[in-house]
Amino acid sequence: MPEEKKATHPEQPKPVQVKKIAKRTSRDLGEPSIKDALLGKFKEEKISAKEQHQIYTKANENEDFTSDELKLKWEQFLKRLEDRQNLKSTLSTVPKIDDDFKLLLEIENSVQDDLISSIKPELVSWLRKELKNSKIQLLTKITEKAKGKIIYTDSEKYEEMLKKNPKLALLKQKFNLDFGE
Numbered sequence: 508m509p510e511e512k513k514a515t516h517p518e519q520p521k522p523v524q525v526k527k528i529a530k531r532t533s534r535d536l537g538e539p540s541i542k543d544a545l546l547g548k549f550k551e552e553k554i555s556a557k558e559q560h561q562i563y564t565k566a567n568e569n570e571d572f573t574s575d576e577l578k579l580k581w582e583q584f585l586k587r588l589e590d591r592q593n594l595k596s597t598l599s600t601v602p603k604i605d606d607d608f609k610l611l612l613e614i615e616n617s618v619q620d621d622l623i624s625s626i627k628p629e630l631v632s633w634l635r636k637e638l639k640n641s642k643i644q645l646l647t648k649i650t651e652k653a654k655g656k657i658i659y660t661d662s663e664k665y666e667e668m669l670k671k672n673p674k675l676a677l678l679k680q681k682f683n684l685d686f687g688e
Contacts (some may be wrong), residue, residue, distance in 0.1 A: 570639040574604055580637045594622050598630075608642040610634075613650045615656060620647050 540548075578601045588595040598621045602612035614620060623630075627645055635643045658664050667676050678684070 520524050568635075568639045568641050569608075572638045572640060573605075574601070575640060576611070577601060577604060577634075580634060583637075584633055594626060597622050603644065605646075608640055609644045609646055612645060612647050615652060616649060620649060623647055 581598075581601045585595055585598055588598070597614060598612075600613065602610035605611045612623070614623070623645075631643060631645050634645075635641050658667055665675075665679075
């Protein structure tokens, strides 16, 4: 069979595609327009500051929690403080739950209070989120711990050891021990 030849047509130019550029106006983006503002046209879809606060902070969450749940979340937060050992040590005791979800943390001095105040907003917001309770507040109370007399000399150390074990006097006498004073 003879080979059929296809009819060749001169190539027709392809139609030029014109890309339309979509230009966004401020109306599309939901932003206020200066022109509209000058004409007094405002959108009435405003949310009050109080409503915004409730939406973003979940201010209406008030779930109860136990001291065990608090302890678990407290320890989880402490794991995040590996690089800040002083702060981790200060927060090593779990606070007591007081009335109206106030957490009372007893500390020893104002230096610890300063350390806590540096991280307090982050800690409180994290606890509020994790325990699902927006009423949580962290309060610190500086309490003086009763410290005994500080022992410096050998004879003072001996007297303290003697209070714990009176047979030590017999041992000292039997072996004729002295402190070299």
